[in-house]
Amino acid sequence: MSEKIIDFEKLKKIGDEFKTVKILSEDGKLLKKNWEPELSDEELFKLFKQMVWSRVLDERSTKLNRQGRLGFYAPTAGEEASQIASNFVMDKKDFILPAYRDVPQLVLHGLPLYQAFLWSRGHVDGNKYPDNFPALPPQIIIGAQYVQAAGVALGFKLKGQKNVAYTYTGDGGTSQGDFYEGINFAGAFKAPAIFIVQNNGYAISVPRSEQTAANTLAQKAVAAGIPGVQVDGMDALAVYEVTKEVREYVLEGNGPVLIETLTYRYGPHTLSGDDPKRYRTKETDDLWRKKDPLVRMRKYLENKGIWTQEKEDNYVTEVQAQIKEAIDKVENMPKQKISEYLKNTFSETPAGTKQEIERFEAKEGK
């Protein structure tokens, strides 16, 4: 044979075709004028306020956790552009399937804050969702939300409803079987789903480079035969504009899309004992601090004359009051009852369970 059939080096570099979409520079300047989102000053300020809200919520949640007033908490600081700007695009009737770090999106989608706190503490009332609230509670099993999202999306398609299912996972989550099955099912059924991978570089202590030999995570979409796009996850305008275009494309009946956001978490994986100093350097932290999505947006809005420090300070005070109100409410919730747990397990209560309910109700002094 005179010529080699396979160009292995070229095949390995398929990920090079997935270029990172950026719109804002680190100092808040437009890199691509033509890509600037068509958002009114009011909408831009609303988006920024949601990002500020999320940062304040993260700071407060961390403190409340340290004081023992909150339970499970996965820090979000650094991911505001990725989380908030993508969620900002969605319609209230779109269905969100969040992972455990995606509480801010869930609250902005309509979950009362005090319920998010109840979820953190481990109280069933945090997960009681009104009939018309299209959402699931944060998913703990990494990848499970992806296959379920394919089903929710197919449901929209079968009903002829013009909405999308959107779901989030992290960089580590892309190694799961359910991640691949989810995007592949949605692709095969041309279901209106948006799969978002928030690549913050680490799955607890394991760096992204140890998850896969693929040079982007967006290229994993190729395995499902669907479009994949990589975006600067510290750039709210880029995340917004990409997600908006994706949502329109998905709603036209073209099937799902995978979005990879390149982002970072300033804090630990969760507040349950993870110490990022074991696996991350201060240099890396500092590098990403310079990319802070809030700093960038603030400069952009300042140049537009939309933002002032005074406006932000007033808003932060407002948010802190909201958080205080929510946490106070949570601390006055009635204790959970095992009899209620038993009633919630089945719709049609089996005979044996009925006896268990009676036993617990007697104990609970009903």
Add this chain to the structure above:
Amino acid sequence: MTKKTMIKAITDAMDEELTRDEKVLVFGEDVGKNGGVFRATEDLQKKHGEKRVFDTPLAESGIIGLSTGLALQGFRPVPEIQFFGFVFETMDQIAGQLSRIRFRLGGTRKVPITIRAPFGGGVHTPELHADSLEGLMAQIPGLRVVIPSNPYDAKGLLISAIRADDPVVFLEHMKLYRSFKADVPDEAYTVPLDKANVVKEGKDITLIAYGAMVQESLKASEELAKQNIDAEVIDLRTVSPLDEETILKSVKKTGRVVIVQEAQEQAGVGAHVAALLAEDGILYLKAPIGRVTAPNTPYPFSEAESDWLPNKGDILEKANKVLEY
């Protein structure tokens, strides 16, 4: 009323529910055009269309995750797992996800999903097709596990399962699919979930069985009758949760019991039945509880099935031991 095999009764149940309720969806690997590897969904796609009865990619976790998503959108999914030995691929979506949705959301959501899957030995299937894994399912709170033993029950139980607002794992024994016909009403009817059936009344000993072991127990009871022993045979039908009342009532009457399962001794639901009797029925017992099970090995290579699977002879032997105690 028509004489039908169990597989035909199962097809009819799905056909009628697809007709009755437009929210019912049937899907899985090869269930569409092909009509299922056992013909359980034969002609259903032709009759009800590709939006109601459809094929999926080959991935069990995807299939069950899809079901949960569809159920959250108001549908009544009836997914199929081609052989129940493949359930390990989707254990999280069953045990970690759909069985907990109602509980997890504080009763504000339901997932009316009926997972159908064939299982059971005696037909020389390849590896991991015949394994009895109902014991794993029976340990999952929030799930019902239903195993019919005849065509009449199969249709009535499947209709009940599809109409139920809770998730059901509906296990169909492959050896029973076409081994005999029985009278099945042509119209829709239900057989209640959570209720065992006394298939033969008796006063001397209770044989508690499910699946293919019901037929073996009935055969054993005929042999016992020749010894002037009047055995009562109970078909559990829903193996989780158990119909405790029917079990206790029977053993109170007979005072002796043999629990029969095709699964290995450490698997199945036999130990759960025994524990119930030990806790709530010990004063009824005139002899220790007997159990007939398969040996504690993985499911056998197919040529060894007849030596490994429990049968009428094993039941007779154990019953006589309990009777002679």
